[in-house]
Amino acid sequence: MSKGESLPETTEPTTADDVAALIGDDLLDREEHVNAPGFVIRPDSVQDVLFRLRDEAGYDHLSCVSAQEYEDRYESIYHLKKFDDPTDEVSVVVPAAKDDPVSESAEPVFRTADWHEREAYDLVGIEYDDHPDLRRILLPETWQGHPLGLDYDQDRPQIVPLREHANPLQEDHEDDDGDTMFLNIGPHHPATHGVLHLETVLDGEQVIDVESDIGYLHRCEEQMAQQGTYRYQIMPYPDRWDYISAGLLNEYAYARAAEDLADIDVPEYAQVIRTMGAEMCRIASHMLAVGTFALDVYGDFTAIFMYAIRDREKMQDLLEDLTGQRLMFNYFRLGGVVWDLPEPREEFFEKVRDFLDELPEALEEYHDLISTNEILQVRTVGTGVLPPDVAKSYGATGPVARGSGIDYDLRRDDPYGYYDELDWDVCVEDGCDNYSRLLVRLREVEESAKIIEQCIDLLEDWPEDERTIQSNVPRTLRPEDDKEIYRAVEGAKGELGIYMRADGTDKPARFKIRSPCFSNLQTLPEMSNGEYVPDLIAALGSLDIVLGEVDR
Amino acid sequence: MSSDQERPFHTTGDVQTETREARTGAGTDNRFNSKLREAFGSSPFILTKFDKFMNWVRGSSMFMLQFGIACCSIEMMHTYAVKHDLDRFGAGVPRASPRQADVIIVPGTIVSKFAPRMKRVYDQMPEPKFVVGMGSCTISGGPFQQGYNVVKGAEEVIPVDIHVPGCPPRPEALVYGVAKLQERIANGESSPVTVKPYELEQFSDLDRDEVVDKLADQIDEDDLVMRYNWADSP
Numbered sequence: 072m073s074k075g076e077s078l079p080e081t082t083e084p085t086t087a088d089d090v091a092a093l094i095g096d097d098l099l100d101r102e103e104h105v106n107a108p109g110f111v112i113r114p115d116s117v118q119d120v121l122f123r124l125r126d127e128a129g130y131d132h133l134s135c136v137s138a139q140e141y142e143d144r145y146e147s148i149y150h151l152k153k154f155d156d157p158t159d160e161v162s163v164v165v166p167a168a169k170d171d172p173v174s175e176s177a178e179p180v181f182r183t184a185d186w187h188e189r190e191a192y193d194l195v196g197i198e199y200d201d202h203p204d205l206r207r208i209l210l211p212e213t214w215q216g217h218p219l220g221l222d223y224d225q226d227r228p229q230i231v232p233l234r235e236h237a238n239p240l241q242e243d244h245e246d247d248d249g250d251t252m253f254l255n256i257g258p259h260h261p262a263t264h265g266v267l268h269l270e271t272v273l274d275g276e277q278v279i280d281v282e283s284d285i286g287y288l289h290r291c292e293e294q295m296a297q298q299g300t301y302r303y304q305i306m307p308y309p310d311r312w313d314y315i316s317a318g319l320l321n322e323y324a325y326a327r328a329a330e331d332l333a334d335i336d337v338p339e340y341a342q343v344i345r346t347m348g349a350e351m352c353r354i355a356s357h358m359l360a361v362g363t364f365a366l367d368v369y370g371d372f373t374a375i376f377m378y379a380i381r382d383r384e385k386m387q388d389l390l391e392d393l394t395g396q397r398l399m400f401n402y403f404r405l406g407g408v409v410w411d412l413p414e415p416r417e418e419f420f421e422k423v424r425d426f427l428d429e430l431p432e433a434l435e436e437y438h439d440l441i442s443t444n445e446i447l448q449v450r451t452v453g454t455g456v457l458p459p460d461v462a463k464s465y466g467a468t469g470p471v472a473r474g475s476g477i478d479y480d481l482r483r484d485d486p487y488g489y490y491d492e493l494d495w496d497v498c499v500e501d502g503c504d505n506y507s508r509l510l511v512r513l514r515e516v517e518e519s520a521k522i523i524e525q526c527i528d529l530l531e532d533w534p535e536d537e538r539t540i541q542s543n544v545p546r547t548l549r550p551e552d553d554k555e556i557y558r559a560v561e562g563a564k565g566e567l568g569i570y571m572r573a574d575g576t577d578k579p580a581r582f583k584i585r586s587p588c589f590s591n592l593q594t595l596p597e598m599s600n601g602e603y604v605p606d607l608i609a610a611l612g613s614l615d616i617v618l619g620e621v622d623r
Numbered sequence: 624m625s626s627d628q629e630r631p632f633h634t635t636g637d638v639q640t641e642t643r644e645a646r647t648g649a650g651t652d653n654r655f656n657s658k659l660r661e662a663f664g665s666s667p668f669i670l671t672k673f674d675k676f677m678n679w680v681r682g683s684s685m686f687m688l689q690f691g692i693a694c695c696s697i698e699m700m701h702t703y704a705v706k707h708d709l710d711r712f713g714a715g716v717p718r719a720s721p722r723q724a725d726v727i728i729v730p731g732t733i734v735s736k737f738a739p740r741m742k743r744v745y746d747q748m749p750e751p752k753f754v755v756g757m758g759s760c761t762i763s764g765g766p767f768q769q770g771y772n773v774v775k776g777a778e779e780v781i782p783v784d785i786h787v788p789g790c791p792p793r794p795e796a797l798v799y800g801v802a803k804l805q806e807r808i809a810n811g812e813s814s815p816v817t818v819k820p821y822e823l824e825q826f827s828d829l830d831r832d833e834v835v836d837k838l839a840d841q842i843d844e845d846d847l848v849m850r851y852n853w854a855d856s857p
């Protein structure tokens with residue numbers, strides 16, 4: 072599959088020294104992170120540097136912004152990548168003074184920085200100059216203190232108001248007979264897939280503006296991880312980020328990051344099991360995405376939702392056989408998986424094969440009921456359009472990006488596990504609309520099935536005395552002080568990344584989750600402004616967000 | 624229906640018995656001694672018996688609120704859908720509006736921003752209403768109990784009739800919990816009352832202290848607020 076062309080006339084820097092030269096006088100210091108070279112730059116020239124890195128060096132993907140507080144300073148790290156080659160990374164480190172933590176905002180360069188910086192302000196307390204709208208994003212606006220800062224007192228009482236979400240139009244539109252109105256969707260609403268609140272401004276039935284109000288499920292996942300030890304205590308939490316059966320994919324993200332941080336090897340056999348389990352989760356997750364999307368578009372608990380649940384039940388049975396749990400698997404361990412395939416193995420293989428055999432027929436049903444259905448096509452083709460350059464600027468990944476023609480899949484572009492040994496394709500559609508995103512998901516189910524089948528073949532023939540499920544990992548892991556890493560895997564919704572900083576103890580000093588849904592949800596206004604309300608709902612459904620991961 | 628067939632409805636008891644015996648043989652079947660009849664008995668005390676009847680009706684036809692919060696709601700969806708099909712127990716019609724619902728299943732972690740909203744949703748449900756707490760999060764905060772933003776269980780906000788433990792509970796467990804609730808309702812048992820839950824109160828009614836003073840210029844006097852005293856949380 073061909074990758075997007077790079078501009079011929081630019082000579083992109085290839086080494087870290089070239090990048091350093093490009094940054095020039097703004098460079099204060101250099102660091103070495105496990106995944107990429109780090110460049111410490113002046114806090115008042117963030118935009119300059121990022122513009123240069125984006126336009127002259129091709130780093131067009133701001134993957135994540137990790138903020139943290141040290142004893143003597145604050146720091147924001149901009150993790151940059153290329154959509155063409157995600158293994159080519161740089162970290163731009165922006166320090167800020169302890170007594171007055173201010174640095175320049177990156178929002179004019181990358182739209183996605185808007186929410187990421189608001190989150191950094193909310194949780195850590197860094198302020199960003201030139202940011203268009205620096206407010207709290209996850210916690211209530213009246214919250215006192217910044218909980219991931221060093222001196223936060225968790226016992227102090229907090230007061231949270233229940234405001235009627237103020238209608239910004241009321242006063243000037245009360246008496247005139249204009250068509251402008253203000254509509255609150257959520258936080259308790261069946262179409263928002265959880266507890267999301269959309270503040271929508273309408274002109275007649277058209278959406279003029281929509282703003283997502285998130286944080287209704289902010290359950291301190293990062294704090295929980297920072298309180299847990301690397302070896303055992305963190306692994307149960309990833310299951311609960313993206314909880315739509317994508318548990319093993321999330322565990323993969325943590326396993327990959329922590330294994331690279333602590334130099335742990337994973338036996339090949341365990342990698343095959345991991346890959347198989349992860350793809351099973353992807354199927355289950357996409358099934359629900361498709362089912363609820365149809366639910367949103369058709370507006371009722373119709374057959375397609377039940378079909379999706381039926382197939383998910385089958386997949387959950389298989390996953391339960393493998394891991395012992397239906398939803399929260401806790402199956403990966405650093406250095407492998409917790410136990411081998413269930414005995415008798417033949418029975419398990421047969422069950423998986425049965426599922427795979429029935430899958431084409433089931434997918435046929437889905438295509439009959441959804442993708443070839445005229446009503447659905449009328450509702451989804453050409454609605455919720457997200458052009459590729461906009462998607463890139465917002466850091467959209469996963470099926471959302473692939474539905475906009477961006478050929479980006481970490482399983483292939485930044486290979487991990489056993490993916491590069493197997494034969495499968497990345498699904499890309501270039502319609503950029505709701506329909507394309509749906510098609511990408513349906514096609515990805517087929518590709519995942521292909522991967523599972525190959526894994527099963529491999530596992531069946533694996534010699535009995537080479538079935539090592541875990542490598543030797545010390546009971547307590549203490550990665551060196553100040554070792555930093557940002558690693559991502561392809562989760563069900565896109566690039567799921569983890570930033571970790573070790574401080575020499577057995578717990579991470581900073582644990583930051585880069586959630587694909589968080590970035591994807593940010594594109595919603597782009598897709599729905601100017602469209603009708605039902606298209607807004609369809610667009611939201613096609614983004615397939617899960618609030619546990621948006622809010623963390 | 625052709626005219627020479629018997630009319631489908633009969634008003635006198637003996638005709639009914641006749642047709643029944645014609646169909647099933649004499650004296651074998653007491654299907655017609657239904658639950659309804661057991662509930663009424665032959666006693667003339669209509670008032671208490673009517674209560675009992677109403678309880679039975681309530682327990683047998685529950686309208687659930689379609690209310691998803693977190694991970695547990697995925698298993699809740701599975702409970703409603705094929706295979707587990709909660710509807711078999713007369714409790715499976717999710718209503719999207721709280722004003723039409725009489726049972727709320729709370730499926731997930733409640734955080735400080737959401738608790739006032741949940742309270743509001745609960746207040747909007749008509750009496751009598753019942754609450755099933757699903758998952759460890761609604762019992763104690765579950766895996767997130769130590770979080771700075773997590774309410775330590777649903778009972779801090781609303782009274783809970785049935786707790787279904789698990790993280791997440793299996794659909795079978797939720798079905799069992801709902802069946803238990805139906806049983807309790809049918810027996811007329813009342814729901815427990817929470818001790819000192821977090822209430823929505825007017826900002827001006829709060830005791831003045833440091834936090835209140837600080838927020839005085841951000842919150843209106845008559846805004847409803849919820850005050851979390853984290854230090855006293857279990």
Ligand code: SF4
Nearest residue numbers: 694731758759760790
């Ligand atoms: S009890 Fe467990 S599964 Fe349920 S909402 Fe809480 S964390 Fe999620």
